[in-house]
Amino acid sequence: MAIIxxxxxxxxxxxxxxxxxxxxxxxxDIANAANAEEKNISGARDYVTRVSEDILEIxxxxxxxxxxxxxxxxxxxxxxxxxxxxxxxxxxKYNRTITDAQRNEYIPLYHEYLKRSYIPKFKLYSGxxxxxxxxxxxGRDNFLVKVAIVSDKANSDVNVDYRLNYKDGKGFVIRDxxxxxxxxxxxxxxxxxxMIKKKGIEFFIKKLSEKVESMGSSTITDDxxxxxxxxxxxxx
Amino acid sequence: xxxxxxxxxLARKVENKAYEQENVEPDxxxxxxxxxxxxxxxxxxxxxxxxxSDPLESVNRIMxxxxxxxxRYLLAPVARGYRSVVPEYGRDRIGDALNxxxxxxxxxNNILQGDVKGTATVFWRFxxxxxxxxxxxxxxxxxxxxxxxxxxxxxxxxxxGLESGPYIVLPLLGPTTVRDSLGDIFDVIYDPTASAxxxxxxTHRVVDIVDSRENILDFTDDIEKNSFDPYVSIRSSYLQxxxxxxxxxxx
Numbered sequence: 001m002a003i004i005x006x007x008x009x010x011x012x013x014x015x016x017x018x019x020x021x022x023x024x025x026x027x028x029d030i031a032n033a034a035n036a037e038e039k040n041i042s043g044a045r046d047y048v049t050r051v052s053e054d055i056l057e058i059x060x061x062x063x064x065x066x067x068x069x070x071x072x073x074x075x076x077x078x079x080x081x082x083x084x085x086x087x088x089x090x091x092x093k094y095n096r097t098i099t100d101a102q103r104n105e106y107i108p109l110y111h112e113y114l115k116r117s118y119i120p121k122f123k124l125y126s127g128x129x130x131x132x133x134x135x136x137x138x139g140r141d142n143f144l145v146k147v148a149i150v151s152d153k154a155n156s157d158v159n160v161d162y163r164l165n166y167k168d169g170k171g172f173v174i175r176d177x178x179x180x181x182x183x184x185x186x187x188x189x190x191x192x193x194x195m196i197k198k199k200g201i202e203f204f205i206k207k208l209s210e211k212v213e214s215m216g217s218s219t220i221t222d223d224x225x226x227x228x229x230x231x232x233x234x235x236x
Numbered sequence: 237x238x239x240x241x242x243x244x245x246l247a248r249k250v251e252n253k254a255y256e257q258e259n260v261e262p263d264x265x266x267x268x269x270x271x272x273x274x275x276x277x278x279x280x281x282x283x284x285x286x287x288x289s290d291p292l293e294s295v296n297r298i299m300x301x302x303x304x305x306x307x308r309y310l311l312a313p314v315a316r317g318y319r320s321v322v323p324e325y326g327r328d329r330i331g332d333a334l335n336x337x338x339x340x341x342x343x344x345n346n347i348l349q350g351d352v353k354g355t356a357t358v359f360w361r362f363x364x365x366x367x368x369x370x371x372x373x374x375x376x377x378x379x380x381x382x383x384x385x386x387x388x389x390x391x392x393x394x395x396x397g398l399e400s401g402p403y404i405v406l407p408l409l410g411p412t413t414v415r416d417s418l419g420d421i422f423d424v425i426y427d428p429t430a431s432a433x434x435x436x437x438x439t440h441r442v443v444d445i446v447d448s449r450e451n452i453l454d455f456t457d458d459i460e461k462n463s464f465d466p467y468v469s470i471r472s473s474y475l476q477x478x479x480x481x482x483x484x485x486x487x
Contacts, residue, residue, distance in 0.1 A: 009455035117462045124454065157383070181480025182473045190288050190472035194465045207464060215461075 036171040044135040044143040044164055047172040051080065052130060052147075059122050073119050082165060082173040083111040089175075090189045094196050102201055109208050116215040131157075141166045142175075290471060291402045299405040300467045306408065307449075312456075315449035327450065329373045334444050336365045336372025338386060340428040345387035349395050349485060357382050387485065390419025394482040403471055411474045 037043035087110035148157040163176035339362035346354040361377040401414030
């Protein structure tokens with residue numbers, strides 16, 4: 001069992017690759033139209049390449065602070081991770097019984113929850129390369145792109161799959177990441193489902209809201225960041 | 237696109253609060269359109285709810301809680317200490333050496349699975365890493381293109397079509413299935429390199445456990461922090477990954 005979890009652990013570092021970076025959210029549609037890949041296998045590969053390169057550019061940039069990096073990555077996340085769909089997949093059968101009001105509350109919370117879970121992980125990144133192995137057309141506008149993360153150390157590659165969906169007029173969005181066979185949304189479906197089954201949807205949404213708050217903000221304002229830098233400078 | 241709809245949702249909440257004061261029913265427009273998630277789309281890949289099958293759940297949770305206490309107060313602190321005391325280079329060397337020691341078992345299981353290529357790969361990995369790689373300390377074979385792909389007896393039984401049996405959590409050993417735990421016993425009994433030297437065996441076990449625990453520290457910390465029900469998250473991850481290993485062994 002430990003071997004299995006080792007591989008999952010290494011995949012966790014690379015889940016940052018799911019945080020997509022383009023321009024700010026307001027311009028994302030324009031940016032996407034300009035860069036939009038085609039709805040086919042090579043388009044899917046190009047999309048993952050573009051996205052990965054953008055992320056790496058941010059993460060590897062030595063001239064910006066960690067907080068700025070988190071801010072950029074946050075905007076990417078907003079633009080390209082299809083949390084509206086993912087959140088509802090994760091509800092499983094409860095997606096049929098949830099009310100509109102609850103859904104309107106839950107989806108933004110889920111969006112924040114996922115973002116705050118994974119953006120801080122970019123700190124774990126340490127120079128690995130990646131290879132896009134293959135892309136598949138799964139039908140119904142869904143695509144699967146298989147990526148191997150190559151680590152500097154001579155360990156075997158970590159296999160990460162990206163499930164994409166193509167939205168007409170917008171381009172690709174990400175709907176799931178699968179690391180070493182472990183799907184993010186399937187795992188979360190089990191996790192959330194266990195609590196909803198025991199305590200109900202209202203209780204779950206309340207807990208989700210508390211958890212999101214306890215995770216802290218994924219972005220801070222400029223004032224805060226300049227204060228932090230000043231304190232850091234003063235501390236030497 | 238999405239952020240603006242979050243702002244709308246907040247704005248609407250404010251508006252609706254005003255309505256509530258006037259005893260007017262708020263008009264909830266579905267800002268987030270309900271999506272019919274067609275799960276059949278994903279059944280080929282996600283299968284049925286293999287990640288949720290747990291007939292022994294009540295017993296498993298008790299065992300999980302026990303393991304959790306041992307882990308929290310003994311194993312995890314030791315693993316953290318190991319991480320802070322031994323530099324990454326050193327930990328990698330120890331890790332590679334431990335992996336190398338599992339080669340004989342993997343060799344036997346590759347043969348049993350009829351995996352000719354896998355058998356040859358394991359054999360040459362062991363030879364290269366033990367010699368040029370100085371007693372397994374350096375995993376040089378991977379640089380030669382010989383990827384590591386362990387085979388254990390539980391996997392072998394899976395390839396032969398044996399059902400995995402229910403998910404169980406063993407004391408201290410953690411998550412497994414009935415089939416896989418029997419498989420582990422088989423691997424221990426029939427390990428070609430079983431040693432009579434007790435000191436070596438014990439040391440090996442201890443180092444192996446601490447190394448394994450250190451490897452998954454980030455994973456378990458993430459589960460602790462983000463998961464609502466860590467027991468379920470671990471079960472789901474374990475069963476999905478195990479399924480993938482079986483599927484890839486089939487090929």
